[in-house]
Amino acid sequence: MNQLDTLEAKSVHILREAYRSLGNVCMLWSIGKDSTVLLHLARKAFFGHVPIPLVHIDTAYKMPEMIEYRDRLALEWHLNLVVGQNRKALEEKATFPDGNCDRIQCCRNLKTMALKHTLDGEWPRLRMDHTLGRLVEDQDLSPYTGVIVGVRADEEGSRSKERYFSPRDVENDWNVDDQPPELWRYFKTDFEPGTHVRVHPLLDWTELNVWEYIERESIPVTSLYFDDGTGTRCRSLGCYPCTTPVQSTATNVAEIIEELRTGKFSNIAERSGRAQDKDDGGGLESLRRGGYM
Amino acid sequence: MSLPTRDMGDATKAPSCPAPAAGAEISPFDLERMDIVAVGHVDHGKSTVIGRLMADTGSLPDGKLEQVKNMCKVNARPFEYAFLLDALKNEQAQGITIDTARCFFNTPQRHYIIHDAPGHVEFLKNMITGASRAQAALLVIDAKEGVRENSKRHGYILSMLGIRQISVLVNKMDLLDWDQVKFEAIVTEYADFLGRLGVHPTSFIPISARDGDNIVSRAAAAPWYDGPTVLEQVEDFKQLDDDLDRPFRMPLQDVYKFTEALDDRRIFVGTIETGRIRPGDEVVFLPSRKHSTVKTIEALSGPRPDEAYSGQATGLTLETQVYAKPGELLVRADEPEPLIATRIRANIFWMNTAPLVRGRRYVLRLGAARVPVELESVLSVLDEQELESVTGAGQVERHMVAEVIFRAVRPVAFDQADTLEPTSRFVIVHGFDTAGCGIALEGLPDAAETGDGGRVFGRGEISDEQRAARYGHAGKAVVFVAEDGEAAHAVAARVEHAVFERGVHSYCLSASDLGDDKDVLGREAHLGRIGEIAWAMTDAGVVLIAALGDVDRFDLDRLRTLAAPHQVFVIGMDAGGELGADLELPPAATAEDAAEEALRALAAAGVLPAAV
Numbered sequence: 046m047n048q049l050d051t052l053e054a055k056s057v058h059i060l061r062e063a064y065r066s067l068g069n070v071c072m073l074w075s076i077g078k079d080s081t082v083l084l085h086l087a088r089k090a091f092f093g094h095v096p097i098p099l100v101h102i103d104t105a106y107k108m109p110e111m112i113e114y115r116d117r118l119a120l121e122w123h124l125n126l127v128v129g130q131n132r133k134a135l136e137e138k139a140t141f142p143d144g145n146c147d148r149i150q151c152c153r154n155l156k157t158m159a160l161k162h163t164l165d166g167e168w169p170r171l172r173m174d175h176t177l178g179r180l181v182e183d184q185d186l187s188p189y190t191g192v193i194v195g196v197r198a199d200e201e202g203s204r205s206k207e208r209y210f211s212p213r214d215v216e217n218d219w220n221v222d223d224q225p226p227e228l229w230r231y232f233k234t235d236f237e238p239g240t241h242v243r244v245h246p247l248l249d250w251t252e253l254n255v256w257e258y259i260e261r262e263s264i265p266v267t268s269l270y271f272d273d274g275t276g277t278r279c280r281s282l283g284c285y286p287c288t289t290p291v292q293s294t295a296t297n298v299a300e301i302i303e304e305l306r307t308g309k310f311s312n313i314a315e316r317s318g319r320a321q322d323k324d325d326g327g328g329l330e331s332l333r334r335g336g337y338m
Numbered sequence: 339m340s341l342p343t344r345d346m347g348d349a350t351k352a353p354s355c356p357a358p359a360a361g362a363e364i365s366p367f368d369l370e371r372m373d374i375v376a377v378g379h380v381d382h383g384k385s386t387v388i389g390r391l392m393a394d395t396g397s398l399p400d401g402k403l404e405q406v407k408n409m410c411k412v413n414a415r416p417f418e419y420a421f422l423l424d425a426l427k428n429e430q431a432q433g434i435t436i437d438t439a440r441c442f443f444n445t446p447q448r449h450y451i452i453h454d455a456p457g458h459v460e461f462l463k464n465m466i467t468g469a470s471r472a473q474a475a476l477l478v479i480d481a482k483e484g485v486r487e488n489s490k491r492h493g494y495i496l497s498m499l500g501i502r503q504i505s506v507l508v509n510k511m512d513l514l515d516w517d518q519v520k521f522e523a524i525v526t527e528y529a530d531f532l533g534r535l536g537v538h539p540t541s542f543i544p545i546s547a548r549d550g551d552n553i554v555s556r557a558a559a560a561p562w563y564d565g566p567t568v569l570e571q572v573e574d575f576k577q578l579d580d581d582l583d584r585p586f587r588m589p590l591q592d593v594y595k596f597t598e599a600l601d602d603r604r605i606f607v608g609t610i611e612t613g614r615i616r617p618g619d620e621v622v623f624l625p626s627r628k629h630s631t632v633k634t635i636e637a638l639s640g641p642r643p644d645e646a647y648s649g650q651a652t653g654l655t656l657e658t659q660v661y662a663k664p665g666e667l668l669v670r671a672d673e674p675e676p677l678i679a680t681r682i683r684a685n686i687f688w689m690n691t692a693p694l695v696r697g698r699r700y701v702l703r704l705g706a707a708r709v710p711v712e713l714e715s716v717l718s719v720l721d722e723q724e725l726e727s728v729t730g731a732g733q734v735e736r737h738m739v740a741e742v743i744f745r746a747v748r749p750v751a752f753d754q755a756d757t758l759e760p761t762s763r764f765v766i767v768h769g770f771d772t773a774g775c776g777i778a779l780e781g782l783p784d785a786a787e788t789g790d791g792g793r794v795f796g797r798g799e800i801s802d803e804q805r806a807a808r809y810g811h812a813g814k815a816v817v818f819v820a821e822d823g824e825a826a827h828a829v830a831a832r833v834e835h836a837v838f839e840r841g842v843h844s845y846c847l848s849a850s851d852l853g854d855d856k857d858v859l860g861r862e863a864h865l866g867r868i869g870e871i872a873w874a875m876t877d878a879g880v881v882l883i884a885a886l887g888d889v890d891r892f893d894l895d896r897l898r899t900l901a902a903p904h905q906v907f908v909i910g911m912d913a914g915g916e917l918g919a920d921l922e923l924p925p926a927a928t929a930e931d932a933a934e935e936a937l938r939a940l941a942a943a944g945v946l947p948a949a950v
Binding site: 046064089096230234236 | 770
């Protein structure tokens, strides 16, 4: 097997294990390339079905193309799409673009808090109604005890130490210094009640692997990743006030792969265009300990 | 920035990726991925080796090297390559590796993940986590300090984890002035130690990680050394794919049926540990011994593959309707069978702070199976210093290696480590924790079970015969079993009523669901309670009419053992004969009809009195 086959098999195994052994599990879908690869792997694991709800946290500052792409794919692939948002923070304008807090606090409000309360079912959430073809208020607010996330070990330091199955305690804390052992294909799937589990099927993938796989499997990604003629494109998708496009003329997946493999980005970190990383000392560690994905 | 939406194509039309033809030029798509673990005692220079390897192969992000060098200058510390690795892992504060971290590096030939495993004994479970992911290992030893206890322990753990390619890096050779004699003394001592474990290192390399000698470029100071550099050795590690030509083994991870999505395929999924399978192959689920033939190998899209093989996460459909449960081991009928046993002799490494003791229930995870086990005995524990086995220990403490016998409550299918290693590997769960890991060495014959299930109750002086004479019948249990426990109960309740009217001292008890099969200990305890009740009631001369849902032949065997010496008569309601039932009830339109039929059959078999 070549490395994409190996990576695919391992990720599929992990997805199946999460589906089997964790109770109410969902999958985060940021609309970015990594979580879309994860979605494709789920369709492989479950033979065209996606029996796991996909949770998207809408900060209201996502680029419109992302939302349009999200809803189109959700309808096409019959996805159980669940959308959460920090409605209160947006009403009170407690955001960085409104000038009322710094970037880190804005991430905490619009992403971390929204995610926490969408997962625990304490805040209202929307669900895709496939008959109506649009999002409606979700009647089922049962909490998710497990969440599958598309983080990769090569993204930054703290992620390189993650387990495939990683427990977070009631306070959402990640005790990075005392993680459970993980042997062969035996992941930790027994948890004390109240434990929140994060599952990371893409840990061993690199940014290049992700693009190679998108190319090989013809996975649709949003056009934001490609140069639209202005000589810039997004390398990593976030909220538009904090995402700087990179200088690049790559107009398709093959050209992105070329850039990563030998060209201008072969030695530059992917998240270098994400402003909150720099504000967090470059490590994301404080955001991640608090529940940032 | 405004970006138009593009046509995104149709993912369902994705082509499958064919394997490259032999001898064809390798495109970057076809490059392999190899996982390598780096282990070594604290301060023996493991992080320096990796930092150096990454720097000298140009695998670092731009500016990282300069940044760390500047940081050292500002803090007036001499630059070390280990700092580079720490910077990549955000670990400067601690200064020692606590948890395994992945470092990515590429050569034109292959992509690598190096798992930097901590050396400190406190973090052994993290070292094992990293090592179990690897196909090859770099084991770093400080030339000045020589072979330490931890180096021995690391060697032992690598061998137990099944890592067959180990390169020993003898670091800090500059401190010994590249003395060939001293290098060879270390080689001899460690090779002798590893040899006794059956481990034969691929190479011993004298290096100075700090100076980069024999990492990527050769050490000028050691012209006597003509072996590979570390990079050459890494590139020479082989991707071991002999698993392909071994017997087919697939732990059954799950069974999918997405009926609500109008998909009526019943798909048996799992990751193939070894061997290969094709449509038409006859297969057996173990330990239940259910047989079938492979109909298809399923895929997301495109033509169905005509073969699935080791390493793949696959899904099969079968020619016949088979109710196999997740946890079984799927094998091919035409290949050597694995072992099936309840008593397993094994080598284990214990990681939990609470020792492994007798008289406590643990969960054995082997393949996809989860089975309650107890420690039967400790045969020996290993003395790490001298590698000698010490007998007489009653329990296994944290960080100890031991040979033990486990006794499972039901049979487990597995292979012996020396025949088929992947399906010999297991972990032991204590509470919510992965507490130990190991490899199965042998299946042992069942120990003789005691007739009263080990109970120590005092009884009165009335004999079973006296009770039977008084009541007009012996105490016994009649158990109705169906996948749908409610259906079984409906029949059992009617049978109880009918025989009660005939003067039988009857009592109906149902457990339509023994509980979540992920909670194997809870399920096991529930079954144990039912067995206790069955014994007490039948011993009191009562005819217990029970109904159980979702049990298999091993559960029923256990029930028989627990209720002994009293009769347990099992009636299967889902035709199939897989339960080893005493009687199979033909399908009936209603519960009344089924009960009538059951009463007739039970009377004919002399189990219950006939209607007057």
